Amino acid sequence: MKKNTLQKVLSASLVGAMAVTMLAGCGNSETASEPTEKATESAPIAEVEQVEVQEEAGMASWTPFEETVTLQVPVYDRGGEVDVTSNYWTNWIQENFGDAYNINVEYVAIPRGDVLNAYANLANSGTLPTILMEYDFPKQAQWADEGYLQELDLDQLAQIAPTYYQMIVDQGNLQNTSLNGVTYFALAERPYWNNTYNYATFYRADWLEELGLSYPTTFAETLEVYKAIKDAGLCDYPAGGSKVTGAGVDQNYGFRTYPQDEYEWATTGDYAIPALSTEANKKLVKRQNQLFNEGYLNPEFYTREATDNEADFIAGKCFEYRAYIAPSIAVLDSFYEQNPDGKLAIAVCPGLVVDDEGVSNSYRPNNSFGMMVSFSATATEDQVKAGMMYMEWLMQPENLFTFQYGFEGETFDYVDGLPVMRDLTGTEYAMANNNKDYFCIVVESKTLGNIEDDVKLNAPVNYPDSDDFYTQLLENYNGMVAMADSGYVNSDCNFAVVISAQSEYQQVLLDKYTEYRTKLTTCSADEFDALYDQYSQEYLDAGYQAIIDERGEAYNNGYTSKLPQ
Amino acid sequence: MKAKKANIRPGVKTTTSWKSAMRRDWQLYLMLLFPLAMVFIFNYAAYPGLRMIFMNYKVMKGYDGSDWVGMQNFVTLFTSADFMRALKSSIVFNLLDLLLGFPMPIILALMLNELRFKTFKKVTQTVLYLPHFLSWAVIGSIAYAMFRPSTGLVNMTLMKWGVIEQGIPFLTEKWHWAVTYLLINVWQTMGWGTILYLAAITSISGELYEAAMIDGATRWQRMIHVTLPGIRSTIVTLLIMNLGKIMGSNLERLTALDNAMVKDFSYQLAVYIYQFGLKSQHYSLGTAANFFQSLVGLALVLISDRIAKALGEDGLL
Numbered sequence: 001m002k003k004n005t006l007q008k009v010l011s012a013s014l015v016g017a018m019a020v021t022m023l024a025g026c027g028n029s030e031t032a033s034e035p036t037e038k039a040t041e042s043a044p045i046a047e048v049e050q051v052e053v054q055e056e057a058g059m060a061s062w063t064p065f066e067e068t069v070t071l072q073v074p075v076y077d078r079g080g081e082v083d084v085t086s087n088y089w090t091n092w093i094q095e096n097f098g099d100a101y102n103i104n105v106e107y108v109a110i111p112r113g114d115v116l117n118a119y120a121n122l123a124n125s126g127t128l129p130t131i132l133m134e135y136d137f138p139k140q141a142q143w144a145d146e147g148y149l150q151e152l153d154l155d156q157l158a159q160i161a162p163t164y165y166q167m168i169v170d171q172g173n174l175q176n177t178s179l180n181g182v183t184y185f186a187l188a189e190r191p192y193w194n195n196t197y198n199y200a201t202f203y204r205a206d207w208l209e210e211l212g213l214s215y216p217t218t219f220a221e222t223l224e225v226y227k228a229i230k231d232a233g234l235c236d237y238p239a240g241g242s243k244v245t246g247a248g249v250d251q252n253y254g255f256r257t258y259p260q261d262e263y264e265w266a267t268t269g270d271y272a273i274p275a276l277s278t279e280a281n282k283k284l285v286k287r288q289n290q291l292f293n294e295g296y297l298n299p300e301f302y303t304r305e306a307t308d309n310e311a312d313f314i315a316g317k318c319f320e321y322r323a324y325i326a327p328s329i330a331v332l333d334s335f336y337e338q339n340p341d342g343k344l345a346i347a348v349c350p351g352l353v354v355d356d357e358g359v360s361n362s363y364r365p366n367n368s369f370g371m372m373v374s375f376s377a378t379a380t381e382d383q384v385k386a387g388m389m390y391m392e393w394l395m396q397p398e399n400l401f402t403f404q405y406g407f408e409g410e411t412f413d414y415v416d417g418l419p420v421m422r423d424l425t426g427t428e429y430a431m432a433n434n435n436k437d438y439f440c441i442v443v444e445s446k447t448l449g450n451i452e453d454d455v456k457l458n459a460p461v462n463y464p465d466s467d468d469f470y471t472q473l474l475e476n477y478n479g480m481v482a483m484a485d486s487g488y489v490n491s492d493c494n495f496a497v498v499i500s501a502q503s504e505y506q507q508v509l510l511d512k513y514t515e516y517r518t519k520l521t522t523c524s525a526d527e528f529d530a531l532y533d534q535y536s537q538e539y540l541d542a543g544y545q546a547i548i549d550e551r552g553e554a555y556n557n558g559y560t561s562k563l564p565q
Numbered sequence: 566m567k568a569k570k571a572n573i574r575p576g577v578k579t580t581t582s583w584k585s586a587m588r589r590d591w592q593l594y595l596m597l598l599f600p601l602a603m604v605f606i607f608n609y610a611a612y613p614g615l616r617m618i619f620m621n622y623k624v625m626k627g628y629d630g631s632d633w634v635g636m637q638n639f640v641t642l643f644t645s646a647d648f649m650r651a652l653k654s655s656i657v658f659n660l661l662d663l664l665l666g667f668p669m670p671i672i673l674a675l676m677l678n679e680l681r682f683k684t685f686k687k688v689t690q691t692v693l694y695l696p697h698f699l700s701w702a703v704i705g706s707i708a709y710a711m712f713r714p715s716t717g718l719v720n721m722t723l724m725k726w727g728v729i730e731q732g733i734p735f736l737t738e739k740w741h742w743a744v745t746y747l748l749i750n751v752w753q754t755m756g757w758g759t760i761l762y763l764a765a766i767t768s769i770s771g772e773l774y775e776a777a778m779i780d781g782a783t784r785w786q787r788m789i790h791v792t793l794p795g796i797r798s799t800i801v802t803l804l805i806m807n808l809g810k811i812m813g814s815n816l817e818r819l820t821a822l823d824n825a826m827v828k829d830f831s832y833q834l835a836v837y838i839y840q841f842g843l844k845s846q847h848y849s850l851g852t853a854a855n856f857f858q859s860l861v862g863l864a865l866v867l868i869s870d871r872i873a874k875a876l877g878e879d880g881l882l
Contacts, residue, residue, distance in 0.1 A: 120846050
């Protein structure tokens with residue numbers, strides 16, 4: 001080939017390749033159907049009637065689709081080593097469920113720390129997955145408001161997925177499936193929903209032994225412990241500290257007056273938007289201000305990530321570390337490696353404690369349901385049907401058990417009659433977050449049906465203090481049960497109508513709260529009250545007042561859940 | 566020009582028709598198609614989407630289903646305390662960026678041009694270019710590792726040497742932050758900024774320097790009276806282009822160096838647009854703010870171009 005001809009061919013090929021590459025990004029692989037119109041009228045708080053399940057309903061009635069249906073299921077990506085969209089377990093689902101019914105199951109990774117943006121980007125590009133999942137009612141409400149969701153036919157769910165439907169009924173959550181009078185949500189099960197024993201506080205028991213102190217149950221005792229730790233030179237900043245971020249960062253449940261005023265609870269009692277301007281929040285932030293000014297909080301907390309706190313705990317530079325319990329916890333691995341003589345314990349809830357200032361150890365219980373599952377407005381009829389089949393199939397005990405534990409002798413062994421997981425790290429069976437972000441569509445956590453076995457299964461094992469952990473976790477659970485009976489533990493208010501102002505202002509308020517809360521924590525004690533009033537007003541003006549008003553209107557019109565009498 | 570014309574032999578064709586140029590160089594024109602298509606698609610094809618600034622655009626409703634709201638988005642913008650706060654900070658910091666950052670590459674280029682030892686000059690240039698290739702995320706991490714009040718390298722060293730007793734809040738107090746923020750940008754951009762000036766300097770005739778030397782001009786005088794006037798048109802062109810960025814702001818830079826204590830200054834237009842436009846999904850509002858930025862930028866470029874021309878410079882357009 002002549003040099004000149006070669007040049008021409010090469011340049012033409014190059015241009016062609018570039019053009020194809022460029023245009024490939026502009027295409028839309030699938031034509032989406034028109035979104036369903038969302039209902040705009042308000043309706044009384046849901047009175048959803050139970051549907052009658054037909055005899056031939058459920059898996060027995062399923063037949064494979066004639067043409068392959070693509071089912072896209074979201075899965076949280078927590079940045080672990082396992083590819084959440086393709087691994088042994090996603091293949092297992094495809095082989096055992098997808099292939100049987102001619103369904104192509106695809107998983108869509110949703111970054112755990114950026115859920116709303118991730119779904120917004122998918123909506124923008126016209127690629128919303130078939131199923132949308134989120135724990136928080138306000139986020140699902142926002143999606144419904146934005147038109148992301150289609151109406152859920154409960155009758156269809158009952159016929160295709162009778163086991164799943166019956167679970168919703170049995171959990172008493174049928175009335176939570178609707179918004180603005182339209183049914184949108186299927187609700188997964190959440191065992192022990194009003195008890196947060198599985199989010200444990202690990203503390204330096206060896207330090208307390210050395211100082212002759214016990215674990216504090218009030219703020220005054222906490223200050224005493226921190227002071228003793230500092231004075232003994234055990235660490236500089238016992239309270240640690242990292243930047244204030246996101247929803248749920250400041251939970252002021254312990255700072256409220258009980259029994260709660262129902263209107264106040266409905267309008268400012270959630271954790272989706274921090275309640276700056278309320279008295280409860282003022283008390284909470286004031287104590288943080290005190291910790292800062294007395295030198296117990298890391299003075300650079302607002303430049304530090306949560307992982308810096310973990311590193312501090314491992315390095316013996318702070319007193320406590322909080323985490324969801326699991327048989328193996330990476331921070332504990334590192335802690336015992338760095339501190340072979342260190343002794344840890346888990347803080348035990350002693351039941352209700354109210355201090356001199358009326359501040360209690362109340363906590364936020366979860367909703368009575370786990371994952372809220374809805375279907376995309378662009379999903380086809382077959383895709384919705386495939387989604388319901390997926391939920392029903394995964395809910396079958398044998399399928400769920402295999403997906404949670406795997407195979408005896410390969411991924412788990414029976415010890416004292418309990419399935420104890422092997423270390424699957426690096427093996428072909430490696431699970432992302434213990435497969436929880438897949439099976440959460442059905443149930444929020446593994447459960448064997450009784451708390452003793454569940455604690456035994458989930459407690460951190462193979463650590464020097466593991467025997468104590470089991471006992472402490474069980475005591476903590478029992479302490480929280482006592483709390484739940486005390487009237488000081490109330491779930492957040494749920495709304496049967498969309499609170500538009502919340503969708504409108506939430507992100508802005510979260511960003512503002514980060515700024516105000518940090519400045520309120522770092523100001524001098526003398527400045528605090530005036531600054532709190534100033535920031536409260538600015539916060540209200542920036543949208544919080546509009547949210548309070550809209551929630552108040554919904555409450556007055558009877559479109560909210562109620563506090564237990 | 567006359568001399569050139571005199572060299573052309575009579576009867577030799579000096580013009581090329583459009584068709585014959587295409588026949589001869591079709592490969593080059595084919596290659597040109599790609600960048601032209603890129604410019605068209607990404608700079609112009611998106612323009613019809615701009616109509617969302619007059620709409621309350623909702624993703625699932627699309628352009629056809631979303632409501633028209635006239636100038637409401639602009640009314641919302643200009644009555645918003647957050648937007649005005651962001652606008653003010655953007656203008657002030659961009660002016661300061663220009664004031665500090667614009668002369669530095671010129672000074673640096675003049676100094677580099679005076680270096681006579683070639684190897685040293687090349688090494689110096691490479692070292693100066695390197696920060697340009699660092700992302701703001703990396704620069705932010707380095708900055709915090711260096712400048713934290715009590716655990717930053719700089720403060721720890723100064724405290725160890727007894728120069729200071731308490732750490733300097735380089736990045737955690739707004740006025741200190743402002744200075745650090747501006748200087749880090751100078752450090753990051755000045756090396757790369759010298760490239761155009763050095764290229765312009767090489768085009769200055771050596772005869773001018775020789776003449777100046779014969780007239781007894783010192784190195785300093787040659788720099789001021791030969792080199793600087795020689796790159797004046799480049800300076801003016803770049804100044805005009807930089808003026809167009811007065812309304813802009815860099816989200817990566819702001820995010821990398823941000824923290825809750827310096828929001829008074831770090832809350833600039835890029836942050837506002839990200840916060841309101843993307844995170845809160847008010848796409849119309851975000852686009853309107855961005856459109857306003859672009860419009861003012863364009864106006865500034867046009868005005869400064871006119872001024873430059875009025876002062877006898879070539880200008881940009």
